[in-house]
Amino acid sequence: MDKPFISKRVEFNSKDDQKGFVESVLDYSGLSLSTLAKKLGISIRTLSDWKNGNFRISFLHFKKMLKMRRNKGKINYKVIDLKEHLRSIASKGGNENIKKNIRINNNEEYRLKQWQKWWNKEGKERAKGRFLLDVFLPEKSNLLAEFMGIMIGDGGVAPYHISITLNSEDDKEYAHYVIKLLYNLFRVRAKVYKKKDAKAIDIVIQRKKLVDFCVSLGLKIGNKIRQGIDIPEWILLNDEYTKVCVRGLFDTDGTVYDHKYKSKGKDYEYTKMMFSSASPNLIRVMHKILIKMGFRATIGSLHNSVFLERQDDVIKYYNVIGTSNPKHERKLKKGLERWLSGRKRHRAKVLGT
Numbered sequence: 001m002d003k004p005f006i007s008k009r010v011e012f013n014s015k016d017d018q019k020g021f022v023e024s025v026l027d028y029s030g031l032s033l034s035t036l037a038k039k040l041g042i043s044i045r046t047l048s049d050w051k052n053g054n055f056r057i058s059f060l061h062f063k064k065m066l067k068m069r070r071n072k073g074k075i076n077y078k079v080i081d082l083k084e085h086l087r088s089i090a091s092k093g094g095n096e097n098i099k100k101n102i103r104i105n106n107n108e109e110y111r112l113k114q115w116q117k118w119w120n121k122e123g124k125e126r127a128k129g130r131f132l133l134d135v136f137l138p139e140k141s142n143l144l145a146e147f148m149g150i151m152i153g154d155g156g157v158a159p160y161h162i163s164i165t166l167n168s169e170d171d172k173e174y175a176h177y178v179i180k181l182l183y184n185l186f187r188v189r190a191k192v193y194k195k196k197d198a199k200a201i202d203i204v205i206q207r208k209k210l211v212d213f214c215v216s217l218g219l220k221i222g223n224k225i226r227q228g229i230d231i232p233e234w235i236l237l238n239d240e241y242t243k244v245c246v247r248g249l250f251d252t253d254g255t256v257y258d259h260k261y262k263s264k265g266k267d268y269e270y271t272k273m274m275f276s277s278a279s280p281n282l283i284r285v286m287h288k289i290l291i292k293m294g295f296r297a298t299i300g301s302l303h304n305s306v307f308l309e310r311q312d313d314v315i316k317y318y319n320v321i322g323t324s325n326p327k328h329e330r331k332l333k334k335g336l337e338r339w340l341s342g343r344k345r346h347r348a349k350v351l352g353t
Contacts, residue, residue: 008059012077015053021075022051029068040064135207136187145241147185149248152229157214157221161206168194168201173326178203186210225278231285242289247321250275256331271335273308311339
């Protein structure tokens with residue numbers, strides 16, 4: 001999965017050399033600045049900055065531009081990694097900031113007043129411009145109900161963005177599914193950020209309109225557990241919506257595991273399912289939904305988990321609700337095959353064949 005920040009940058013000998021490179025790409029490709037930006041998947045502002053030598057070109061986009069240029073003529077450049085690039089721009093920005101503010105009183109109260117002054121004058125409007133970008137707001141559907149399940153499970157809503165946190169290893173395949181689902185719903189390509197100190201990724205969309213839309217659907221801004229997260233009524237009143245919402249919840253906060261034990265000298269192995277949450281309210285609602293759908297679900301002794309332990313319930317879940325998470329799909333299929341194989345062996349033994 002690509003990281004949101006390109007890991008390498010290209011440095012030319014001078015701004016003029018970089019400008020000449022971009023102009024040669026435009027000449028050889030016959031594209032306009034806006035069309036080239038569109039083909040590269042970047043904004044025209046970014047391409048203009050590259051053309052003027054204001055910022056270094058990402059190595060990924062540089063390679064694409066080389067192909068468009070048909071490798072005409074020699075180019076002098078070097079590739080630098082992200083750390084070196086960030087050190088360079090941070091140092092430059094820090095030095096400029098020191099020069100600009102060397103005579104300003106280093107007083108916290110003074111700085112706060114200055115920031116408030118800037119925010120009231122122009123910062124507030126800039127923030128609106130940044131986060132009020134367009135986004136498609138879909139009608140209620142099975143796909144939107146599944147999105148709600150994912151958000152209630154592993155999602156978060158902040159004032160200006162939504163995010164979904166997944167395991168970067170176990171849920172790597174599922175992350176691709178979630179990113180595609182988000183695009184199909186909202187026509188926005190999510191950014192993916194790898195957490196430094198954990199095996200986790202954040203899938204993020206920065207859109208104030210989307211935040212407002214999610215709140216209108218029943219999600220909460222901030223700590224969802226403290227605010228008593230619940231499955232919205234518009235989902236609970238529709239059986240199909242409820243089913244796919246449960247799928248989204250289980251795909252994020254659920255576990256499929258094998259329970260092994262020995263009895264009278266024989267080894268037994270069954271596939272079981274568990275949904276966990278720090279929200280007692282969500283545990284109660286999930287249990288109630290599964291019971292209503294005909295499952296013999298049980299709540300764990302700590303009241304933070306709901307279990308499906310009978311093999312026929314697990315099979316029914318797989319057939320009726322299903323999963324969009326490949327890691328669950330593989331485990332459920334394996335359990336189903338093992339159960340069917342055991343049934344065949346038992347039948348053969350009874351019939352004496």
